[in-house]
Amino acid sequence: MSRETLAEQGQRIRNQLQHRTDTGPTAASAVPGVSRLTTEVAFGAVWSRPGLSLQDRMVCTLSVLSVLQYLPQLRTYLHSALNIGMQPRSIQEIFIQCSIYAGFPTMVNALNLAHDVFDARGVDVPETPMPDDSLEALDAKGRALMQKLHGDRSQQGYASPTNTATAKLYPVAIQYGYGEIWHRPDLDHRSRMICALAAFTALNLTGQLEKFMPSALNMELNREEVIEIIIQTGPYSGFPKALNALALAEQVLI
Numbered sequence: 001m002s003r004e005t006l007a008e009q010g011q012r013i014r015n016q017l018q019h020r021t022d023t024g025p026t027a028a029s030a031v032p033g034v035s036r037l038t039t040e041v042a043f044g045a046v047w048s049r050p051g052l053s054l055q056d057r058m059v060c061t062l063s064v065l066s067v068l069q070y071l072p073q074l075r076t077y078l079h080s081a082l083n084i085g086m087q088p089r090s091i092q093e094i095f096i097q098c099s100i101y102a103g104f105p106t107m108v109n110a111l112n113l114a115h116d117v118f119d120a121r122g123v124d125v126p127e128t129p130m131p132d133d134s135l136e137a138l139d140a141k142g143r144a145l146m147q148k149l150h151g152d153r154s155q156q157g158y159a160s161p162t163n164t165a166t167a168k169l170y171p172v173a174i175q176y177g178y179g180e181i182w183h184r185p186d187l188d189h190r191s192r193m194i195c196a197l198a199a200f201t202a203l204n205l206t207g208q209l210e211k212f213m214p215s216a217l218n219m220e221l222n223r224e225e226v227i228e229i230i231i232q233t234g235p236y237s238g239f240p241k242a243l244n245a246l247a248l249a250e251q252v253l254i
Helices: 003-017 034-047 054-067 071-083 088-102 104-121 135-155 170-183 189-202 206-216 223-237 239-252
Strands: none
Touching: 003 034, 003 054, 034 223, 054 071, 054 088, 054 104, 054 189, 054 223, 071 088, 071 104, 088 104, 088 170, 088 189, 135 170, 135 206, 189 206, 189 223, 189 239, 206 223, 206 239, 223 239
């Protein structure tokens, strides 16, 4: 494949996303070769790959930009997400899901930015009723999901009931992470797993990746899709992190 072919593929993807038609060019794009670099690498070599839909790749990208707080780039991709038909509530849920892994401040900043973009484009965000479960109900839902996701591994490592240090915090993660956030409406479990894998790769959380990669196969994802999710993060959080995660996938996803 030639660079010209990559450039053509990349430009087709940019056109599908209507990338930067809403935000305009940046000063960086005026630097010689930069626009060609991003078109060929990010859009031509990565976004154009088979194995994931454009929307799945957008879920990955929004997750990475959110957890790393690359807010100027996140603004641009919020427009592109809307351009390919993603629903505003689903976009909001991506940031909420990622807050489990990168912290609530990242969620607040990303949601505020999304609000500005939705408002500027006149996008109505429907109000979605939220369940009001007790802590006991959240704990039960959380433990059931952990078992579905991780099986026997749900009781290992920091999740072990015998770990007296993590036992001071992990019940909160069970109740509010697995019990509430994973069950929120407007983003399905498969998409939430994509968020998790992309976030773990971007944040270099090897232990969590090792745990969640096999679990992704229980969430309607297959081995090749998991690999594509990791590849998608490369242009945004760096190739070393993606390559490390791919090497781990080769060991874990046998």
